[in-house]
Amino acid sequence: MVYADYNSSSPLTSQVGAYLQKRLSGGGPYANPNSLHHAGRQIMKKIEESRHICAEILGAKPEQILFNSGSSEGITSAFHSCCEYGRKNRKKHILISSIEHHAVIRTADYYSSKGFVITQIPADSNGVTDAEYIKSFLRRKSKGVSLVSVMAANNETGVVQPYEKISAFCRENDVLYFCDTAQLIGKLPFNFEESGFDFAVVSGHKIGALPGCGILLIKNPLLFTPLILGTIQEKGLRGGTQNYIGIETLAIALEDMKHSISHIDLLRASREKFEKNLKEKFPCLYIAGEIKERLPGTTLVSYPGIYGQAVQIELESRGIFVTTSSACLDNDPEPSHVLQAMNVPDHIARGAVRISLGGDDKGKDTYSRIFSGLCRAYERLTAIGSF
């Protein structure tokens, strides 16, 4: 089996797997970390140790780490907090890139229905958000903006966004910046303090921790308005008994990440060679954001006129797991909104297949198997005239 769907989800890292084996075999401790007895305190101690490890690796202070259930909760929470602030301060404008994840788009839609005005920032044909647009927008209207939301790296194309510039513009204009870092963290180096972001997210299942856990990074926790209400947990910032087993795996997966990040140059080089070989064999191929900096293991490729789902099925019959660009479950999906924002013509957009590697995979053997698979898929599908 070749798993090439890391942008959707990563398998547990081997360290996380080994940890859980040990953690779950001993029969404990399982207790409420907020209980004052020994079993509870042991768990709380481990949560705080995990918080310190996560903080150090992510370049944050421990109090800036809010453990939660994952990125969608993180996104909704960041918007909720910024919009509460915006309501109190007559800031009714939200800027989002036109290539944001659906979770961001749908959250913005919700606030649109509540009287906020959403402006979509255009992207160019390489899938890069127009930072200058934000600069000029903020120069004119920064006082009315409750938040800017532009992701760090796109989940479909892998294209890295100009988040450093955007972050600087936001700081200059005293505007809150939420950056969806769910794809970047774990695949490229990241430092929260240096980023200047007001909010960023970590998705547990995307970095090889358990599903159902994640982190919301908050620059200023004192100004945060919680989404999920409760008592004392997470210093009052999130109700609910902490998912302590998930939290323990977050710290381990982030430790593992230090290692996998050390060989991103190898992965990137393997991907570049793979793409070069592909283009040599099929010169008509389209690769999204080809000339731009991308996540080291992400390729969104399309053979114009061949449906991506047909390619996906061909690859799967050879044990290679990829996705089409969108997570859409329809059999005749709309072309992805990301490719639409990039003005990619329909017959190319409908052909998109996303190959995404990560974790410990350095790519060499994997890409060579995907290359063979893709060649046979394209040869077969062009021969039977599926386009």
Add this chain to the structure above:
Amino acid sequence: MVYADYNSSSPLTSQVGAYLQKRLSGGGPYANPNSLHHAGRQIMKKIEESRHICAEILGAKPEQILFNSGSSEGITSAFHSCCEYGRKNRKKHILISSIEHHAVIRTADYYSSKGFVITQIPADSNGVTDAEYIKSFLRRKSKGVSLVSVMAANNETGVVQPYEKISAFCRENDVLYFCDTAQLIGKLPFNFEESGFDFAVVSGHKIGALPGCGILLIKNPLLFTPLILGTIQEKGLRGGTQNYIGIETLAIALEDMKHSISHIDLLRASREKFEKNLKEKFPCLYIAGEIKERLPGTTLVSYPGIYGQAVQIELESRGIFVTTSSACLDNDPEPSHVLQAMNVPDHIARGAVRISLGGDDKGKDTYSRIFSGLCRAYERLTAIGSF
């Protein structure tokens, strides 16, 4: 070790532990359940199987099961959905019992700050919410009520509330009823359809599943407004990649519950004998809701004048883990709001210690060890005049 803190959190059931050992040793599958490839589909299939198992055991339809991160999210979601509906329909009144969990109280406070009017329903000295108060309130003002929130069983006293009556009053008056069932489900029989509730919750870690997962039961999913926004997950009712490992453990723990529920009579009888013996030895002891139906394994006991934390520490030195009535972390805590609502005098309220059993424990041996521990603790603490 004697673990007597089931109302805070339950250890993993043995079946859940065994399942996870097997599940995590094989190295998979780990994938995004929303990906269309085989690995993703396998996980999605398991999620839907788990949903059917949970639905059947809880007396609900599969589409009424919304998997989430736990009860606090469930509570916040139910309030969010009801208050969105209330806003649109000029229903600005919320009724909550005065003995609700802090997560409910804090959520109600949030909506109070948003213009909703909160009315606290009184409880009697046995810790039973006044159902007649609700009846008469609804008779006068039902049109303006966005929801009623009265728990099924209290987390501190274990006292079972008149939720059947309240549910009937709400249905008669066409008012939404959210019932916090986090303590009841797993400890007493429950059937969602028969209950008539509009919303109920299951907390994973309270029934022996993994922490960080749970269920919001929704009578009418078509009218539900999601809290956490995203794409297609959970039919659009909750964003975020599903916590599939947590979900798998929910189904197993609920299966286990069928067995543990079968011996609640034994557990109740053991508790009654334990309480009788305690009162014979220390006639001055106060037991909250003593004469009322309670969760079969819950006793909130106080020796008037002796601090609960002192008793807790004494018990812990003998390897017995209990909590005081509140989860407050302060060294000089406020008496619990539940005992205050019951008009329990301060010198008794401050002495409260909660002993809570559940899961597979039939209680006999456990109660006999707790009895010895408590006797020694009270003898020691009265002797050194700690009161």
